[in-house]
Amino acid sequence: MNVIEIKNLHKTYNTSQVAVKAVNGIDLSISKGEFTAVVGPSGSGKTTFLNMVGGLDRPTSGEVFVDGVNIWELSSRKLIDFRLRNIGFVFQSYNLIPVFTAKENVEFIMQMQGWDAKKRFERTKKLMDEVGLGDRLSSRPGKLSGGQQQRVAVARALASKPKFILADEPTANLDSHSTENLLDIMERLNMEEEITFIFSTHDPRVMKKARRIVTIEDGKILSDERKEAEVAH
Amino acid sequence: MIFILSWRNVWRNKLRSGVMITAMALGICAGIFSTAFYMGMADQRIDKAINTEISHIQLHKPEFLRSNEISAYIPDAEATRAEINDMEHVAGVSNRIVINSMVASAETGAGVRIVGIDPQNESATTTLHEKVVEGQYFGADRRNQIVIGQKLAEKLKVRLGSKVVITLQDVGNNITSGAFRIVGLFNTVNTMYDESNVFVLRKDLIRLTNLPKHSGHEIAILAKEIDDVEDLQKSLAGQFEGLTVRNWQEISPEMNYLNEAMDLYMYIFIVIILIALLFGIINTMLMAVLERTKEIGMLMAVGMNKGRVFSMIMVETIMLALTGGVFGVALGAFISKYFETHSIDLSLWGEVYANLGYDPFVYTSLDWMLLVNVTLMVIGAGIIASIYPAIKALSNDPADALRIE
Incomplete structure (x- = not known):
């Protein structure tokens, strides 16, 4: 079953002198539980592509269906709500709220969804335990290492039980130990809870873990490889 | 959570917020403090006017108010006085003869209002007897005593014990005059009043x-409490139908306007202060929003809707304004309360204030409603100040904001 269905997606940026085609006709389907890496050189259109899939950047043309809903046909207000309830985001520079504790950073998404305090706390505790930070609930981001902050960001992305998680270069600012650790956590969550992950990356360690690698160059899909054999072990 | 987030955001840049809160x-x-100061001045002026000059209620023949004619007298004024004196809520009643006339010394003369009083009754009604700074407030049973203002004495170039001549028309319209000896000099700190009023014994006049x-x-009637004036005026008007019964606000409308005008001026003054501070708050919040472009973009990306983003900035701005406002209100209230019992000495400029009828020793007067109103005005200023920064925050495109390194 496809969680995401992308049809003939285009994005053109009109600068004063020239029209730049950042994404130039992408068709892609992503099934539930996939662990997909979108790779390509800098400027290939990875981030723009992910932003359009995540409902952040309006495509010039084309369609993005999430669970059958064409997200770019939604009103601006409904699209924000759709992102809140269906998509988890992990950013390259973590983007945690510095004045919130780790617990509050994870909780506030659930609060915006209207969860009651008890359920919020239980889920936060569970997610923080899963990312190995159950003892750092009261720590503010400034007191956490980069790897720990990114694990909190993963817990935040998972908090609302999204249909899929978009991670834009999640390991770009991490050392190798933190990267391995984070990838292990995401892989485990993917396997155990069947959460769909889509990464943009050019980190070989992420590519190694990914079970599907979509290579983009000049805004087009160059290749789409599945590593089914490795999943089996 | 928006409240917690907003409150913590206020303190994210302690120095910047601290400067704004202090301002x-x-x-x-x-x-x-300025409001309490000027309200105190106005209250003192009104109190002084009531206690020394006009009292709470006055009764006249309507013709007297129109023409000031000597013949427009109340024939049975003493009986009326006695009757009123027995009424509830009455602290003192004075029956006066009032004639506009001339007073002359050996050197010069001046137009004055001659007031004939019974000292004992007048003492129960006004504080004139307390304002005598030289000599006495009428002595033993001597004829033709006069008490005049120090300022008038200076003007007439006379002193205690000097003789002055009063020239006036009698009830038959004949010109008459009498020599009076100055037994007391008063100083009410209202130059104009002191120069234009002289007091003699009613029986002499x-x-x-x-x-x-x-x-x-x-x-003239002094009520026990100022709150009794309205009821007392009503019952007097019913009881003495042939007389005009006026309260202090009707006798001296400028006193009433003084309070209202002072109130209005001070609110305008506070609004001007708030408008100036408003720009400071807008600047502080714009800087805060600009610094957090990426964070606000992230919040919008993960699903914080525009209403919540707007509320977050608005609550943060109100909290910033209100923190400063609450400190300001508390400090202002504390200082104003202190000077309610400790006078502010303006005697260096005493002459200027005396000419305007104000006491140079000012006691502040703090109205608690002012504090409530100022707090509400601060919240209003916070709401207004938040609009532009909040609109700025909403203009962020999450995708663009997240690209910021």
Whole structure:
């Protein structure tokens, strides 16, 4: 079953002198539980592509269906709500709220969804335990290492039980130990809870873990490889 | 959670917020203290006018108010006085003969309002007896004593014990005059009043003018409490239908306007302070929003809707304004309360204030409603100040904001 269905997606940026085609006709389907890496050189259109899939950047043309809903046909207000309830985001520079504790950073998404305090706390505790930070609930981001902050960001992305998680270069600012650790956590969550992950990356360690690698160059899909054999072990 | 987030955001840049909060607190404190100061001045002026000059209620013949004619007297004024004196809520009643006339010394003369009083009754009604700074407030049973203002004495170039001549028309319209000896000099700190009013014994004036023995032009009444004035005025108006009964606000409308005008001016003053501070708050919040472009973009990306983003900035701005406002209100209230019992000495400029009828020793007067109103105004200023930064925050495109390194 496809969680995401992308049809003939285009994005053109009109600068004063020239029209730049950042994404130039992408068709892609992503099934539930996939662990997909979108790779390509800098400027290939990875981030723009992910932003359009995540409902952040309006495509010039084309369609993005999430669970059958064409997200770019939604009103601006409904699209924000759709992102809140269906998509988890992990950013390259973590983007945690510095004045919130780790617990509050994870909780506030659930609060915006209207969860009651008890359920919020239980889920936060569970997610923080899963990312190995159950003892750092009261720590503010400034007191956490980069790897720990990114694990909190993963817990935040998972908090609302999204249909899929978009991670834009999640390991770009991490050392190798933190990267391995984070990838292990995401892989485990993917396997155990069947959460769909889509990464943009050019980190070989992420590519190694990914079970599907979509290579983009000049805004087009160059290749789409599945590593089914490795999943089996 | 928006409240927690907003409150913590206020303190994210402690120095910047601290400077804004201090400016806010000092501005509000200055506004409240100034208001309490000027309200205190106005209250003192009104109290003095009531206690020394006009009392709470006055009764006249309507013709007297129109023409000031000597013949427009109340024939049975003494009986009326006695009757009123027995009424509830009445602290004192004075029956006065009032004639506009001339007073002359050996050197010069001046137009004055001669007031004939019975000292004992007048003492129960006004505080004139307390304002005598030289000599005495009428002595033993001597004829033709006069108490005049120090300022008038200076003008007439006379002193205690000097003789002055009063020239006036009697009840039969004949010109008459009498020599009076100055037994007391008063100083009410209202130069204009002191220069234009002289006091003599009622019986002396009756003799000089041939007015009936128990007559009078003006019956002045001091109520026990200012709140009693309205009821007392109503019952007097019902009881003495032939007389005009006026309260202190009707006798001296400028006193009433003084309070209202002062109130209005001070609110305008506070609004001006708040408008100036408003720009400071807008600047502080714009800087805060600009610094957090990426964070606000992230919040919008993960699903914080525009209403919540707007509320977050608005609550943060109100909290910033209110923190300064609360400190300012507390400080202003504390200082104003202190000076309610400790006078502010303006005697260096005493002459200027005395000419305007104000006491150079000012006690502040703090109205608690002012604090409530100022707090509400601060919240209003916070709401207004938040609009532009909040709109700026909403203009962020999450995708663009997240690209910021």
